[in-house]
Amino acid sequence: MTPEPTVLAWTEAELGVEGGVLEVVRAPRPVLATPGERVDPTAPDVVQLAADLVATMRVSPGCVGLAAPQVGIGAQVFCVDVSAHPKTRGHHGTFVLCNAEVLEASRNERAREGCMSVPDLTGDVKRASRVVVRGELPGSGTEVTLAAEAFEARALQHEIDHCAGLLFLDRVAGAHAVHHRKTYL
Numbered sequence: 001m002t003p004e005p006t007v008l009a010w011t012e013a014e015l016g017v018e019g020g021v022l023e024v025v026r027a028p029r030p031v032l033a034t035p036g037e038r039v040d041p042t043a044p045d046v047v048q049l050a051a052d053l054v055a056t057m058r059v060s061p062g063c064v065g066l067a068a069p070q071v072g073i074g075a076q077v078f079c080v081d082v083s084a085h086p087k088t089r090g091h092h093g094t095f096v097l098c099n100a101e102v103l104e105a106s107r108n109e110r111a112r113e114g115c116m117s118v119p120d121l122t123g124d125v126k127r128a129s130r131v132v133v134r135g136e137l138p139g140s141g142t143e144v145t146l147a148a149e150a151f152e153a154r155a156l157q158h159e160i161d162h163c164a165g166l167l168f169l170d171r172v173a174g175a176h177a178v179h180h181r182k183t184y185l
């Protein structure tokens with residue numbers, strides 16, 4: 001049985017460290033195609049990484065999520081914040097998850113997706129529009145389960161893929177589903 005979804009009352013202030021902006025690496029850098037290591041969410045370097053990911057996401061226009069491999073670190077850590085995105089319905093604000101996995105996925109839907117590590121292309125990717133995700137919060141290490149829908153569900157699956165060494169290009173149905181990007185948003 002899937003545990004009851006947690007209400008996520010988390011902000012990056014809980015990390016207690018200042019995040020720095022990191023350089024975002026692009027395909028074909030090997031780290032993007034390598035499964036990330038599991039991490040200890042309470043370790044100081046993981047807490048710092050969590051703050052850095054949030055800081056880097058914040059300064060990147062249109063960025064709704066960023067995973068550790070995208071800043072050159074092969075670890076299962078990512079941040080998500082879809083709250084400002086026009087396609088968003090419900091959301092959980094800004095959060096960082098460590099060692100996250102999808103517990104339940106349903107209602108597949110195809111939609112256009114982009115990635116800071118693949119800046120010139122977008123792709124039509126089929127993903128679940130409802131997911132339940134389990135992960136651990138950086139800092140406390142508290143285990144949480146989140147039920148996410150629509151655009152936030154897509155962002156979560158995209159970031160969990162990054163942590164497994166997968167890009168959206170690995171999920172498209174074929175070359176016909178890849179497009180040149182015209183605008184970033």
Ligand SMILES: [Zn+2]
Nearest residue numbers: 114115116117
């Ligand atoms: Zn991405």
